[in-house]
Amino acid sequence: MLRPELVLIIATILWGTSWVPLHAFADMGLSGMPMVLAGYGLIAVVAVPLVLQQRRHWRSQVWGVVAIICFGGWANAALISSLSLGEDLVRIMLLFYLAPVWAVIGGWLLLKERLTLLRLGALALALVGIALTLGVGKATLKPLTGIDWLALSAGFAFAMNNLATRAADRVPLMSKTFAAFIGSAIFAGGACFLLGQWLPSLGAGSWLLVALFAVGWLLVATLAAQYGVTHLEAGRAAVLIVFELIAAVLSAAWLGDQAIGIREWIGATLVCVAAVMAAWPDGPEPELTRSLP
Template identity: 50%
Template sequence: MSSLAPPILLVSGSLLWGLSWIPLHHLAAQGLSGMPLVLLIYGLLSVLAVPVLWHQRRAWRAQSGRLLLIALAGGWGTAALMCALVGGDVVRVMLLFYLSPIWATLGACWCFGERLTVARIIALLLAFVGIGLTLGINDSTLQPMTANDWLALSAGLGFSLNNLATRAADHVPLASKSVASLVASALLAGTLCLMLKQQPPPLTLHLAWQIGLLAAVWLVVQSMVQFAVTHMQASTVAVLVIVELIGAVLSSAWLGDNPLLAREWAGAVLVSLAALIAAWPAPSPLTVDARSTAP
């Protein structure tokens, strides 16, 4: 497998996630948003996910605890982020959510013994400076934490833990890792709908096929990201997924007819540079030794 395949799949999947606000806004205009939307989409995906998990139960049984961690962390990350975006300020939510590279990098050093190299530190710093420039940081950013802020922060923790657990579950089939969090998201969304007394609107045939199409696209994207996470270092993944944020902000500004400011362009360049640094494959020790001993 090419060493560039996982970064390419991760960047592509992150960009598609960043553009997911477009169909979500379209469905919201038809009265379907928030947890009811999550429940319908992930509930539909769970119809496909449960048979996959059951069919592969012997393969993941030895690491069932790690698969459960993948499901709970990914499921909570999705549900918490959706709740935060619905009820909170989008800029604050995204800034707090994208602190996840810090948690992922520290977790990789602790769990997998990865070294915090100079290049990795530079990539993280560039990524965070790019986030600040793209989103803009002002006095309101430093307001006291609200419930939605804590949801966004916990969502970032959830996704970081999901990525770490995905790498640790090395004997769990990729298909099971890809679909486990879908079931957890549906269960959590259903629980929140009951607690918040939210109900989906009546489904028409026109709305149903749109939900089905969006669910299918999300399943493909989920598989792409899970494959990439399985074959990449967690700290590298932490930087590359920030491409999702840039895709969301820039596409929102473009399609919303809002002109991009110079700082937004500068932020996009810095985050792109950080992604390239993080994705650049390091020379293996075997390759270095071979060169040093060559005649």
């Protein structure tokens, strides 16, 4: 059986570097919600009958499927849209990576997961690493734009999707994965209709690239992420997911021909240490409960 920590890290690397093909598609005229509709819509066409075929397995937890459609669908749609439209990758990632905070708190309140000192320390260390890597400053606190709100809401929805994925333990992995694609296609289709934005006219070669990206990148990344969060506690998964930030910032620095300074390296190291702490087996450390003052 594959280690869920390793599978989840692979998924985060795929998500963290997804801005590269997304910007390439944007240069072709396909970005924002139309990009989401094209990518996720292709998978959703196949996903709907497959999910319905497994309905006898998830009928007792239909609430879980609905939650994944809503939260997972919006998380994917909002993040892909913000990454394809936004120029400030650092700011987008900072807003999205409030997700570990939502996940740890949500796992504690909703799933009654243990909130240990080790887990809290890993979360704090990860947030410090994020701040160092991104170079948080006054510019970070400027008023939020529409793209900023997309990134921020994507982080919250992603955390809630992870909680729903773990709670819906009787829903097959395939249904969990494809439910998120269906939700993304629904949200993207609704947004395109409301905003009057539709798919551009592209050549057959371009649409083939979109299909390959949808199947070979988005589907694999989503399947790996669902597998990881299904087999890990929400708080632990939330910190491991921060590897996406490292992949995004380092790939942006490398491909964007930007030098990586000592601050970025220190921040990346702290995040990696936090990920190892989060994956460490729970020991007999004191548990923090809500009864504490």
